[in-house]
Amino acid sequence: MAQFWKPGTERPPLLDDEDGGILLYSASSSSSGYGYVSIEKQRQRLPVFKYRTAILYLVETHATTIVVGETGSGKTTQIPQFLKEAGWADGGRVIACTQPRRLAVQAVASRVAEEMGVKLGEEVGYTIRFEDLTDRDSTRIKFLTDGVLLREMMEDPLLTKYSVIMVDEAHERSISTDVLLGLLKKIQRRRPELRLIISSATIEAKSMAAFFHTSKKRRGLGGEDCVPKTEPAILSVEGRGFNVQIFYVEEPVSDYIQAAVSTVMSIHDQEPMGDILVFLTGQDDIDAAVRLLTEEAQSNRKSSSGLVVLPLYSGLSRADQDLVFSPIPRGKRKVVIATNIAETSLTLEGVSYVVDSGFSKQRFYNPISDIENLVVAPISKASARQRAGRAGRVRPGKCYRLYSEEYFVKEMSAEGIPEMQRSNLVSCVIQLKALGIDNILGFDWPASPSPEAMIRALEVLYSLGVLDDDAKLTSPAGFQVAEIPLDPMVSKMILASNQLGCSEEIITIAAILSIQSIWVSVRGQQKDLDEAKLRFAAAEGDHVTFLNVYKGFLQSGKSPKWCNKNFVNYQAMRKVLEIREQLKRIAQRIGIVLKSCESDMQAVRKAVTAGFFANACNLEAFSHNGMYKTIRSTQEVYIHPSSVLFRVNPKWVIYHSLVSTDRQYMRNVISIDPSWLIEAAPHFYQHHQPNSIPH
């Protein structure tokens, strides 16, 4: 490893770790052999502790406080507790702290409950999509995703029960965070007593302060005495957790999965005990790395026998995700291979080493072609620092970056592009509409989306029958679609299944489509996987194939063995069952009758068309290489080799999503009859290509 790695000079240690890791930790019980002396002592040594009085003073006197601090300085876990201790949750009020990711919400809430010595779900609780662990009467500190807080606004537009709302990890600039910030700014004008804290490791504090600085007169609900200063305060928390030593590769690596696996093996061979967290991009990469490490373990028993390798991505069931927090046998080393869901706010106690591939999967949307791609793209410096920050949280750590220092310094961008500016805005627009924001184009955003993207979103929602001619939500369809916390195209498909009598099947399809893949991805075993897929393949396409897999899984008694034999990802299927149950409950709540169409797959295909007509494509006449053109923008697209329709090339298809590599590939494809398009969306198709679809 010594020749391969070059120590980096990104930053000197800020906080001395002379007593950390040695005095505080004794070799006793926890997952990696460290046990803590006292939680209270740990709290007091966090950098943010010294700023307690300053934070409380600023929150008292300013409507908005922006807290900037290094990762691990204690912002997320401590500030809500300071506020509670200072009385901000008295009189039945609640302190909210939002996170962009579900996993972080759960993890941070459990930690804070533990620190306060209370049962999770009582004084400290959390809410994420489909799961509410709070108590209406007793919860005083509530962690939730920013998306859930937006949904709460539908019932209580001024969020009256909250005294302070802390928007954490604002630097991530997820769409929901940006929408939330815009709406909170509006709410502040009506509720001067509401306090906001915007917290982040790397946020551009000044531009955020400028966004919240408003000279407009507030129309308060409370008395004049509670009017705080409108100019936001900025507080910089100096200091961070333990030192993290950074290493870079000397030469760029050509295969980051292989490089990550070799780095893990080298750490395991040469470094003292401590768990390893590896950042890759998605389920495929992660499954491949898990498999490679398992193979290594088999071929080289001595060096890798002490490894416990665990994947971590959003498509895993809750129980499988929880494994990364569970203790492992003494003397073993945990290796967690994760997407960027582990990038912020998460403390995996035993982790001392981070391996950063330098990539993540990101959405990119082109409003001109109206095409959104999920692509593997380089991360920003802000993300790289967050990743490194996952080591050094409870003891000093090391971070191995699979890119050169020169690349980090000279080429890596400082911050990522806000998701708002690189995404399809359909979900965001419907949410604003549901909140009664009529003038979407004039909405005050922290980072403005392109007007083209907005107009495209309005157009799609109009064609889905969700908005009327005045761009207001239609009744009941628009309100029902807004009620389902999924992409409006999926929600529309579910609504249509009610009339078509196939809601059971469509809910299964929606659950499967909401995870990345139900197949096990295997390097070098592609042929076996293809053969396994053929056992379930349906001539209609991937959606119907999914139904066959789901049926087989149920008939096997949900057997892991059956999954293994058929190259089906058992963990993914467990997640499908979980999501399916949740979707069933929501569907019933909005009046959908659960009904199976048995073998009538035409009903299923029509329901898919009702939601996804905008993704229809036509095979080019005389095309020898399977080239399709999208109807709405005549883009060249091809069926992805993973689809059961690859090389079958039906004349008309609808895809679920596009991936971009050397070409634009359609993933999850179903064949349709073009006349259904006109039935499903007459306005849309008349507008787009009046002559290309046979009537």
Ligand SMILES: Nc1ncnc2c1ncn2[C@@H]1O[C@H](COP(=O)(O)OP(=O)(O)OP(=O)(O)O)[C@@H](O)[C@H]1O
């Ligand atoms: N589950 C946990 N187990 C052990 N220690 C924890 C746990 N959660 C937090 N901590 C300790 O509290 C510290 C501060 O965590 P916190 O999440 O509040 O930091 P932060 O400033 O919000 O950083 P980030 O933005 O990186 O999450 C961690 O570095 C760690 O020392």
